[in-house]
Amino acid sequence: MLQKEYWDSVSPTKNFTTPFQTDEFAEHVTKDAHIADIGCGYGRTMAGLYGMGYRSLVGFDISSGMIERGRAQFPFLDLRVMEEGRIDLADGSADAVILFAVLTCIPGDANQERLISEIRRVLKPGGILYVNDFLLNSDARNIERYEKYLDRYGTYGVFELPEGAVLRHHAEEYLRELLRDFTQLRYEHLTFTTMNGNRSNGFYYIGRK
Ligand SMILES: C[S@@+](CC[C@H](N)C(=O)[O-])C[C@H]1O[C@@H](n2cnc3c(N)ncnc32)[C@H](O)[C@@H]1O
Numbered sequence: 001m002l003q004k005e006y007w008d009s010v011s012p013t014k015n016f017t018t019p020f021q022t023d024e025f026a027e028h029v030t031k032d033a034h035i036a037d038i039g040c041g042y043g044r045t046m047a048g049l050y051g052m053g054y055r056s057l058v059g060f061d062i063s064s065g066m067i068e069r070g071r072a073q074f075p076f077l078d079l080r081v082m083e084e085g086r087i088d089l090a091d092g093s094a095d096a097v098i099l100f101a102v103l104t105c106i107p108g109d110a111n112q113e114r115l116i117s118e119i120r121r122v123l124k125p126g127g128i129l130y131v132n133d134f135l136l137n138s139d140a141r142n143i144e145r146y147e148k149y150l151d152r153y154g155t156y157g158v159f160e161l162p163e164g165a166v167l168r169h170h171a172e173e174y175l176r177e178l179l180r181d182f183t184q185l186r187y188e189h190l191t192f193t194t195m196n197g198n199r200s201n202g203f204y205y206i207g208r209k
Contacts, residue, residue: 035054113178
């Protein structure tokens with residue numbers, strides 16, 4: 001199943017849960033900032049930001065199902081369908097970009113690099129990148145699936161869900177390399193509850209262009 005089809009198929013039902021560090025975000029991003037949420041899903045993070053008083057918000061997602069759900073649930077948000085890897089914003093126009101639980105949906109290094117460089121393009125110099133995502137786990141259930149899919153995907157940490165999605169848990173050294181062109185302001189470990197109710201290692205990162 002294509003990734004977009006998978007996310008469309010679960011768009012009416014899945015609820016996303018990775019936590020948003022509102023105080024840390026507000027330390028670096030003022031209320032008048034232009035903020036883009038890439039892979040915004042149905043807009044739950046943007047709705048939270050709206051509630052905090054942020055008003056210049058735009059969300060992009062490859063899944064039209066997610067965007068339709070978000071428009072119905074949060075009609076006050078600006079939510080747009082995007083082509084994979086292309087953000088329809090001018091160079092240097094965003095003060096901050098949010099990327100929450102999106103890298104996990106992009107199994108290959110090259111596509112992740114492409115998205116991060118597209119985010120750099122749309123960020124202003126000094127702009128803020130706020131990422132959260134999944135890290136490798138060391139429990140038997142996860143190790144078994146990382147090993148099972150290693151040959152097929154060529155990266156330890158990539159696996160398929162029975163329902164069709166291909167997901168990735170990341171090595172920290174890899175993330176450091178992926179985000180090498182940003183100045184790290186914050187990096188913290190977290191424990192996430194996944195969209196399927198399991199526990200996973202995770203992180204949040206705040207960086208500056
Ligand atoms: C786990 S959900 C997280 C949604 C949202 N960021 C949140 O935290 O509530 C991942 C979202 O990323 C979208 N997505 C997957 N691959 C993408 C890509 N290459 N570019 C943009 N969005 C993508 C999916 O359609 C899905 O809505």
